[in-house]
Amino acid sequence: MGMPRREFLRRGGAALAVPWVVPASALGKDGFTAPSERIQMGFIGLGGQGSGHLLGGAWTYLSGGCVARDEVQVTAVCDVIRDRRDGSARRVDQYYAGKFGQVGYQACRAFIDFRELLARSDVDAVVIGTPIHWHAPMSILAAEAGKDVYCEKPTALTIRSSRRVADAVRRYGRVYQGGTQQRSEYGGKFRLACELVRSGRLGTLQEVWAFCAGGCYTWSPAGPPQPVPDWLDWDLWLGPAPWFPFDGRLDSHRFGSDGINWGQHHYDIVQWALDADRSGPVELDFRDGHAVATYASGVQVHGAPWPGQSVGDTGGAVFRGTAGWLAVDREELISDPPELVREPLRAGEVHLPATNSHMGEFLECIRTRRQPVGHAEATHRAASALILGGLVQQLRRKLRWDPATERFVDDAAANRLLEAASRAPWDA
């Protein structure tokens, strides 16, 4: 299959469906989600991701950030780093001062401890952009506090904690959007790729190359101890992770291994394409230096880039079937033969929920109470696929997985690795 990769669709392409929801703006006044009510939002974690969602920037995919949305009122921000916390609150207030023409406008409260933010009645929804070891426990506590949740990826570091996120969201009827924005952004390329795969354009799907290795948690090495600066709450930064002395490193991903940071994007798309949003692989193995997950259909998912097709700089996935292959990343959707992606999607083929703004859909769903495209169960299953890959990379032996019970089959040793104890009191 040696087609030059640049032979991809440029024009007259597959029709991308328009969003398929009733806009909240069409709703009348008599309801408990009246459109005149702004969504009151709190932002937890204000580094690159969190501040991007709040104020705009490369990561937000929402021009101007949530603060610039008319339907949003940012009421609270939270970070254990003083400058981020106070600076963000100041910028939010400055924005509103300009918007409402009121000098000295004060609307946004700044918190060190996210529990205080969650306890507020003027927060309807939270955006979690903290270091990754906080994502799952914070999502659970937010759901239990009755907040809707947008959580950055990776959404969990163990399979059990990931399961508990989905359970808490369901139990409390919260709206949850995982930060796997490839389902919504990038011109719908990933959605179309999944629709084409699920519609059988590739014939019988045989294998998928998921670009990224699996990943899981690791308590990363600490450097030399340093005095804790007065601008940092180190104990809260560590949270559920084991305590050790401050060493100057505040990397968001320091407790993750292998593909944990980037992999959930890609495993999420693979799961979507395999119609496995409520399921997962049934067998895992370690072959040729990478994890291989086998699904019940027989499709094999490789935790590596396809040697024959380097998908673009931002990663993606390659799907190979009996009728050809299809590769997708954030820039391109290509296939061999090219007609596989050139022929537009027909009405009778699989149509997945069409959104064009991941955060925008989250805000829309807060009003409509629908579950977004990156809903909690799908997000949990994508996180699981990633973490299972991380575990088999470490065990380096064949494992059988039951997606229904979410346990390894007849493998007590492997089942011991589904959970990690959290430092008290961060048991969520």
Added chain:
Amino acid sequence: MRTQTWWLTLALLSPLAAQTDEATALAGLQAGDANARVAACLTLQRIGSAAAVPALASLLGDPAVAQAARQALEAIPDSAAGAALRAALATTRGAERVGVVQSLGARAEATAVPDLAGLLGDADPLAARTAARALGRIGTAAALTALRGAPPSVDPTVRAAVADGLLLCAEQLLASRQTAAAATVYRDLAAAGLPAHLRVAALRGLYLTDRDGGLARLSAALQGSDRAARQAALQAAADLPGTAVAATLAKLLPSLAAVAQVDLLAALRSRGDPAVVPALLRAQQHPELAVRLAAWQALGELADDKLLAGLADRAAACEGAELSAARLALTRLQRGAVEAAMIRRLPAAAPAAQAELARALASRRAVAAVPALLHLATTGAPPAALRATVALGELADLAVLPALVKLLASASEWPLLDAAEQAVAAVGLRAGGGDGPAATVLAALPGAQPINHGALLRAAGAIGGPAAVQAVRQALDEATPEVAAAALQAYAEAAPPSALEDLLALAQRPGEALRRVVALRGYWRLVALLTDRPAAERLARVQAGLAVCERLPERRLGLAELGRVHLPAALALAVQQAAGEAREEAELAALQIATALLGSDRVAAEPVLRRLAATGAGDELRQRAQAALAELTQRAMYLMPWQVCGPFREPGRECQALYDIALGPEREPADPAIHWQPAVSPPDPLLFWQVDLGGLTGGNHCLLYLRTRLEVPTAQPARLAIGTDDGIKLWLNGALVHANNAVRGLTPDEDKCDVQLRAGWNELFVKITQHTVGCGATFRLTRPDGQPIAGLRVAVPE
């Protein structure tokens, strides 16, 4: 030494850390050093047996290792582990005791229920909350009883935790098919005066589990005014099992407020039961737009081919947002043989419905409809024929092109003529364009009426190919004015870049002024296509075009192109043009160019921006110039410009491993073939102070190198504030002064580095590692007190 021990220990704390046997790990637990005991605990998580329990339990009171010991005890299946944790409740305090409670919950340790029940009334709210959660996870009848008997707490967080534990118990009852018992739990919770979100959770559970009255309760909640109950009812409406549910809920629709109808329609849609279609059809007649939209949305998923005729008629009667929703529904219908039904209905429908059907068939890519659409296009009433022609443009293939050309050659009314021209062009282009399909169009020219002759020429020009361009070019001198004008229009719109000189000549040809205008517009179209050509060449083309402009509109087009040429000479031309009739456009071009030059030629850009900020035409232009100047002032301390080389890779090495490998210019001796090029800034010109390397990486896991030079009048200390995506090493005058092997996004000023500058020129050399996605850097140089350095100059090496 403590530092070193921590480093070594924590390096082993991955799930599968040490590959060792239990005896060795147990020996590790006895080590004098606490950190070695932590590593041993992690090993015992994986392989520990009952033999390891006593030693692990002895660590549960030690803050440094308790978490690791619990992780092992949670994993060891033997009941001794649970017993040890229970015993530790009496011997631990504070956070360690709370941790033990967590682990009992994680193990679902049923024998611990009495102990945990006792903690529900603990004076420490944290212990009480954690015990409630642990009991919920255990979920046995005894745990449920304990939670129900929890002493009243004045602490709302404890009350909420007990409620959460009860909800967990109810879920486990459901999992073991004890539905009635679960319903009882939910019923009691719903009546317990809990906060709204807990009450919603309880009510939702109640509606889903109460077999005797769930549906009735849900229905009453939908019609009532209790906000939490309605929210819970809507959540349950989509999930409540039973064949009668959808019909019962559908009957409720008319009695609900409009917003509730919208929500219930969404729930009915997600249930996927077509039995509710009659109710949907009634909802589609509701006075409120939002209800009609939701009804169309549901109809698109639940209606079938038998309803097609009626739906098409209804869609044809809609307008505005509802028309869009109706069209989308017709596109999405999937139940039954929908497209065959559409094709059958096409001849008999009223013209407006025919138009909607044609549109839907095109959206559905229903190629089988082409013959029927062709018949409608040639024989139908005007609105239907027009829409059928448009649909053919989207669906037809080369085999239908002759028929479409015939339609184009004979059409006499403008809307249809235009649609036929577009359809012919679209089909020809979809077939690959060029001489093949164009020949079919050109063959129809002889004998065509002037208006059709012109349309055929335009269609042939759009399809392209040498023969079409030549035919169009020859027709420029046709005697019939309509044909000549159409030919010039086609030539201006379709000619390839090689026709630049020809169009420039036509733009100066004596005769009718309008023809010169059309030619010059074609010229500007081609200039806009030269984006991959050197800036100097594009500037020359712009200058030549501006020289022959006779009218303001075409000069404006030229100045728009000038604004995209980011050269100092282009800036000078824009300033010069600003003295003429197109002052606003020329000043806008000057603003665009000056802003783009901020990173590379501040000397040329700044005076122009100052002039525009003070005297530019229009408030917006002055404000944009002022904003650029403000950004320039604010970012004056960021070092620009830079040169870059790379990417450099090493097989098998990822980002953080590449960090300590010298490649490219870092190697000694340096490879003379290394190509240094100017580093660029992000597309947003106001980010001129950032270096954007994203366009150079060519993939993940590589190195890039940057260099620049800076001159200061005197030797002095200074501070560099650095942001990089991802890691960085920075050398000043050959000495490594900063290193951070990070994987991160670009956050300006994230790293700080104090340096000593020498008088005169200083050399900065930077290594950047690329992990995934974006890549870039910022460098802000100040005095140690954060103030600007007087007399600083920055210039890249010659």
